[in-house]
Amino acid sequence: MNTRKRHRSIAVVLALFITPFFGMLDVGRAWRALVYLLLTFASMGLVFWLAARGHWPGGIDWSVLPALIGIAGSIDSYRIARRYKDEFSGPWYTRWVGLAGILVSMALVAICIRALVVEPYRIPSTSMAPTLVVGDFIVVNKFRYGLRLPLVHYKLVDNAQPMRGDVVVFRYPGDPSLSYIKRVIGVSGDTVAYRAKRLRLNGEEVQVEILGELSYDEAGGNMVTAVIFTEQLSGLLHSILIHPDAPVIQLAGVRAFPYRDQCTYDEGGFECTVPPGHYFVMGDNRDRTSDSRYWGFVPEKNIAGKAVMIWWNEEEPRRTGRSIK
Secondary structure, three states: OEEEOOOHHHHHHHHHHOOHHHHHHHOOOHHHHHHHHHHHHHHHHHHHHHHHOOOOOOOOOOOHHHHHHHHHHHHHHHHHHOOOOOOEEEOHHHOHHHHHHHHHHHHHHHHHHHHHOEEEEEOOOOOOOOOOOOOOEEEEEOOOOOEEOOOOOOEEEOOOOOOOOOEEEEEOOOOOOOEEEEEEEEOOOOEEEEEOOEEEEOOEEOEEEEEEEEEEEOOOOOEEEEEEEEEEEOOEEEEEEEOOOOOOOOHHHOOOOOOHHHEEEEOOEEEEEOOOOEEEEEOOEOOOOOOHHHHOOEEHHHEEEEEEEEEEOOOOHHHOOOEOO
């Protein structure tokens, strides 16, 4: 047991700016700390449940309810701490070293989960519209294609390989410090061709069906209209956008890249054969994306994970919980 005075301000700061869990630990209330921790997670779950069903107002952040739990916890922590005007005897976790140890342990667990298992990613552009829109926060399954060591990206466990149609997050070959998200179109050995705004894979035209038109805001507030198609790639359906007036390919934008000799370009389109250990990726917004057509193939070692779910969009909360196909 440890004897020292409880400072009300410390308990409030811990509860308000970290979580009520730590505010309650500071004043020696372990069971109450656990209750507040469960309430915090439950409030997050409630927000996402309401948002997925269209009952959460747009423009309101998901953290509002957890923040209210934090405020209630800080008031509760203050109320309990001020009872101890003199000395206080409490278990090991009421000491600074105990609190710091618990905080560091929880942070390390969170870092390991983010580095090895799942990671959040925010969609910054319209290149994957209509599948993903600006402001979508998504969950990336980093373990789907294997277990890699952080920083060095050495693969320890090989679970599976990306398949045609998968939406993947990867380190951009031109600058590995940047993360890109695109759809896998071709795998090693595939021949990918794109002419007259139609995709051909290994000599066969990929089936599409027109759905209608979509108007959306581009960067800078410009409203543009495109045609929505469903595209069937390896038996999987997904939506794409085509801008009828845009060129099939902008030859001036094609750069030099490894295995450039595996591709041929002309005004009508291109054809590429995917080299071993690489992938050919494209954005779903076909005429508003920079992808493998322009900067080349994605090495297998650059693949970070598979995009699996939208977990939040502040302007369109109804998108919460949608699987990414």
